[in-house]
Amino acid sequence: MPFVVYLLGLAVFAQGTSEFMLAGLVPGIARELGVSIPAAGLLTSAFAAGMVVGAPLMAVLSLRWSRRSALLSFLVAFLIAHVVGAVTTDYAVLLATRVVAALANAGFLAVAMATAIALAPPHAKGRATSILLSGVTIACVAGVPGGALLGELWGWRSAFWAVALALVPAIVAVLRSVPGGAPGGTVRGEARALRHPRLLVLLLLGALVNGATFSTFTYLAPLLTGVTGIAQVWLPGLLALFGLGSFAGVTISGRLADTRPKVLLAAGGVALAAGWALFGLVAGVPVAAVTLVLVQGTLSFAVGSTLISQVLYAAATAPTLSGGFATAALNVGAVLGPWLGGLAIGAGLGFRSPLWVSAALVTLALAVAAAARPYHRAEPARARPVSEA
Template identity: 80%
Template structure:
């Protein structure tokens, strides 16, 4: 795997840390800017919405630029808005920086996926995808506890400065390591890529990715109250539990990177049903600490093994639309990351208990399995390795 792909993963880590770290900074931001906790929480929602909307839009915009220029433009924008966020005393300005940061992050991920696939060998799209998503999983491990620690010791602004500083080597690395190429006519490229995106197999894969990621983040969002409430694990153990989920996630993308290029169908057929069953077992055994701790790691592993493999299959299926495929894959993941927590919150609000998000996660993954089965029944095989979109 070319070293430049790992450097892209470093940039994804820095940006992912920015997304995840806010969960530990909300109280400090609310106090400092004199806003309510729900208002401070909107900073997370603004980022998620910006990712969903921005992924396809920024991918289309980037077609006008060379990939190196696009990556640098998105990274520099991300750095600048974090400096502004660290300096501002205005809640409105901070909210605006989160939206702009999300747009830049979405654009970077779309172009980074296309760049990583282009730099990697033709039969290694799964490995390239796992390197990028590995940056996200490490951000899960380090971002939440790291951001909370910085916020506790030096205040929430220090976490924003840390992200800005972490982006500097990524910018230098992209400048030196990613080859520059002249873009084609943007209009023609956009039309050609949009035509390639209409293939049934690709649409099914995007739906599966959204459903599986919805299940993942439905439980992840409410993992702390579940473990401290129903399971009875002390709140002081929560950073470790969140890190354990992140370690499982990293293990999952590592497994996917080794298997997805050669045996994606086998991985999805085995791990998909196991993931749905695991959420159900977690719901049934959440009252006991030992199985809960084990399943935190196991479900993190299965979730990201399945999710990473689905994204690599999106890139295999969209050989005619590498940049927009990355954008729509990013959007699909964030649709799931928005939908899942919303559904989980509805069930808790309806009085169904803290275990109810686990059942929602199981149902979302089950819906993905049913969708895949129906697609195959009508002649669309979402798990056929390497089948180009044009062949559908």
């Protein structure tokens, strides 16, 4: 695999850290800027909304540029947004930088996916995708706790500066290693490939599986302290354990998604649904709960990463727009899951209820896959173009 693909993964790591790190920085931001905790929390919502809306829009915009120009533009915009965010004293300006950063992140992911699969060896879309997504999982393991630590030591602004600094090697790598040249394609040409029913099914499945992941992950802390009875001091380690599982999941996907996707999606999907339900039953048992944090993190990202790689196979003639819509689908899930989990908790069903929401979402995904079976055949490594499928 070309080294530049790993450096693109580094940029995804920096951007993933930025997306998730606010969870540990909200109190400091609220205190220094003189806003409420819920207002500071809107910074996370603004980023998620920007990702959902921005992914397809930025993918369309990027088709007018060469991939190198698009990647550089998005990286520089993301870096500038964090520099401005690090120095501003105005909440409205900080909120605007989060929206700009989300749009840049969405565009970068779409083009990075297209670039990675173009630079990768033939029939290695799954492996290239897993390398990019490993940046997100490493952000969960190291980036988010690291951002929280920087916030404790030197204030929340230092975390913004660290993200900007981490982007510099990726910018240099894009300048040196990504080919320039003509724009990557046309909107009309790529849009034709997006009409394939199988692609729409895969995008829906990705949203449902990611929704299940974030339904539980968002409320993992109160679940483990309030139901499992684990002391607060152990929470960072358990969140990192989920991150380690997610890294293992994308690694497994990278090895199997190009050769045995059907087996991985079928077996992994059933195991994932069963695991969420089992977690709901044994959440009060510490050893079982800790074990399932690792197992479910692994299964969630193994299945989710494989679905993304299958989106890229299903729309082989539309690599940029398919990457944009895959990014949007994942972020729809990241918004939908916490909302549904929060509704269940608000209805008085307790902190176990997001686990049952997760089980229901994956079960729904399995039902959709079964109903749409003629269009949802996971293709092998030697995937044919959509027009031939």
